[in-house]
Amino acid sequence: MLRRGAATMVRAGRASPGLRLPGGPRPLGSLPVIGTRPYGGSTAEQGGLAGPALLERIIRVDHAGEYGADRIYAGQLAVLGGSSVAPVIKRMWDQEKEHLAKFEELISRHRVRPTALLPLWNVAGFLLGAGSALLGKEGAMACTVAVEESISEHYNNQIRTLVEEDPEKHAELLELLRKFRDDEMEHHDTGLQHNAELAPAYALLKSAIQVGCKVAVYASERV
Numbered sequence: 001m002l003r004r005g006a007a008t009m010v011r012a013g014r015a016s017p018g019l020r021l022p023g024g025p026r027p028l029g030s031l032p033v034i035g036t037r038p039y040g041g042s043t044a045e046q047g048g049l050a051g052p053a054l055l056e057r058i059i060r061v062d063h064a065g066e067y068g069a070d071r072i073y074a075g076q077l078a079v080l081g082g083s084s085v086a087p088v089i090k091r092m093w094d095q096e097k098e099h100l101a102k103f104e105e106l107i108s109r110h111r112v113r114p115t116a117l118l119p120l121w122n123v124a125g126f127l128l129g130a131g132s133a134l135l136g137k138e139g140a141m142a143c144t145v146a147v148e149e150s151i152s153e154h155y156n157n158q159i160r161t162l163v164e165e166d167p168e169k170h171a172e173l174l175e176l177l178r179k180f181r182d183d184e185m186e187h188h189d190t191g192l193q194h195n196a197e198l199a200p201a202y203a204l205l206k207s208a209i210q211v212g213c214k215v216a217v218y219a220s221e222r223v
Ligand SMILES: [Fe+2]
Pocket: 066, 069, 095, 096, 099, 180, 184
C-alpha cells in the first residue's frame, strides 16, 4: 500500500484556510501549497458565486477534469502498456475511472450541463498522456506529478470555499472531494516515487503542463 504521508499532511492542513503545508522533511518531494485564493475567485465576476451556481460550476469543472485524467492515463498506457510501470499506471487509471463515474452520477443527479469542451479534452488528454509517455516512463510520471499537483490544489480550493459557505449543506460533496483529493495526492506521490524528476526538462515540462491545466480549468468552468 502506498504511504499516506503527503495526503495526511494536506488533510491536516485543510481546516486552516490559507495554511501552508508544514515544513520539515518531505520524503516524497515537493508538495502543492494550499493557496489562499477561494475557489472561483480568479475574477471579480466569479467572486460572489454561491449556492446552485457554485455547485454547478464545481460539478462541471470536476467532471471535465476527471474526464481529462481518464484520457491522460489511457494515452500513457497506450504507449507504456508493455513496460514495468504499466501496472502502476493502470491502478491510477482505475481510480480515475471511479472518480469520473461519480461525477457522471452528479452531473445527471443535479442536471448539470457538462462542458462543451469534452471532445477537446478527449483528444488533448490522450495526446498529453501518450506524448509524455513517448519521453519515457519518467516523462509519463512527470506528467502525472504536474497534473495531480494541479488537481489536488484545485480540489483544496473548492473544499475551502464549500467549508466557508456551509459545511453541513455540502457535507456529501465535501466528503467526496476530500477522498478524491487524497487519491490525487497519492498519484502525485506515485509519480515522484517512479522518478518523475528524472524526465527530460522536468521543470519546464511540469510548468508547461500546469499552465495547460489552468487553462483547461478556466475554460471548462465557463464553456
Ligand atoms: Fe481523479
